[in-house]
Amino acid sequence: MSPPPRKILHVDMDAFYASVEQRDDPSLRGRPVVVAWRGARSVVCAASYEARVFGVRSAMPAVRAERLCPQAVFVPPDFTRYKAVSRQVRAIFAQHTELIEPLSLDEAYLDVTRSKSGLSSATATAEAIRAAIREETGLTASAGVAPNKFLAKIASDWRKPDGLFVIRPHQVEAFLAPLAVGRLPGVGKVMEGKLAAMGVATAADLRTQGLAALEERFGRWGRRLHQLSWGIDDHPVQPDRLTLQVSAEDTFERDLTLDELEPHIRRLAEKTWAGHQREKGRVARTVVLKLKTTDFRTLTRSFSPSTLPASSRELADVACALRARAEQPIGTRYRLVGVGLAGFVDRDGFVHQLGLFKSAGLTD
Known part of the structure; x- marks a missing residue:
């Protein structure tokens, strides 16, 4: 008998650094906040949702962010505070599972197939985690629930900010079919262009290419593309990832x-x-x-x-x-x-x- 589907969560804090700044300084709430040092070479560490309306995004040059949103409030990053909040959030995760794979200070995968908290479902676990984060930190988090990691990550972004989205095993193929290939992990602008030249715009289009054709064109990566188009991802949550x-x-x-x-x-x-x-x-x-x-x-x-x-x-x-x-x-x-x-x-x-x-x- 095949094992039951995994129950994977991807939890992502909403505009984390900027939200911490707005929480700790009430005068910043409701205003476009850009976490960055000022200067010609500085880049944006985070932007509040009020700043994102103007097109400000993480990793863009700070001077460009200032041009896009002249009224933005620039706040220098304080990683000591951000790490302290991240530890609080990690402690909340640990109440539900030991299988936690942090990706950064503000996001992580959790395997709750066997939840320590004994809640009835992965969805209930995600709701409990989001509620605890709000209560204990005063911040919001979005979460995705799915049978594997890559789908959970897509799901967590589906209803941001402060959202929850669930992809159940029987919904996977239908959910993916209209999804743009650019949303699949590892498909960047260059690969997206190559696929577009083949007439492939969605996961459903990828499926029509067939495994053999994709392998012939892209080698091992072609096999991976085929698997992703059908929602196949066997990578486990790795709580102790070795440093590369x-x-x-x-x-x-x-x-x-x-x-x-x-x-x-x-x-x-x-x-x-x-x-x-x-x-x-x-x-x-x-x-x-x-x-x-x-x-x-x-x-x-x-x-x-x-x-x-x-x-x-x-x-x-x-x-x-x-x-x-x-x-x-x-x-x-x-x-x-x-x-x-x-x-x-x-x-x-x-x-x-x-x-x-x-x-x-x-x-x-």
Whole structure:
């Protein structure tokens, strides 16, 4: 017998950072609030729904947000407060399930197939969570209920803000049929354009292509597209997702040349190294240097040394050396630099493997 369908929630706080600011400062309520530092290089961290009416969105340049909404109130972000509220919300989740997969401070997946709270349904659990968030934090959250993660995430956005939407197992195929392919996870503007050229605009259109044709055209991704069009997603909620990368980056007030980046790389390496040290029992194999040019092209260069960096200084040395692989015209200027560590592995296993390599004469 096949197992019963999972009961997955996706809970997403509404305009989280901006809502915290409006909660804590009554003078901001009902006004367009933009959480961002002012400045030519600043980007919007969050926008209240009053600001979104004017087209202001997260991650857009703050100067553009100001042009779109001159009357907006700009508030510098206070991540200490946001993290404190996020911990409150996480504690509410934990009353219902231990299977919690945070995606950020303001959203998470929950598997409530077997709810600790003993409520009659996943819908009742979502309602209880939203009510507790409102009562304990004074904020609102939207939630989606579905048999899998990707559908739950789509559902949570269906009735924002302060909404709840449920997709039951028998409704999945009909719900997806008219859905624009751009709403499917992993389908960005480029892929959407490729599908449009094939006459595919909706999930129903995808289904007509058939698995074989999609695989022939897109390889493994074609299989995934086929599965998504039918609502198939077996990815479990992962409460203890392993870190894939730790990094720090900075955008400059003025664009810098490659030679001017070293002090910034060394400062960021210290932040990255501190994050790496919190990964108990795991080490990173790969040093990553990220650069963004004046014309917004992003370059990533990486290197996996045979001997792992033993300090922030050694990490910075490797990252600085990676500048030589930027391969850009002399005089190119950069608006952003980032330093990261990736390729995390178990420390004991790596040390054992390295010992074997050394004994075989395969390392310096």
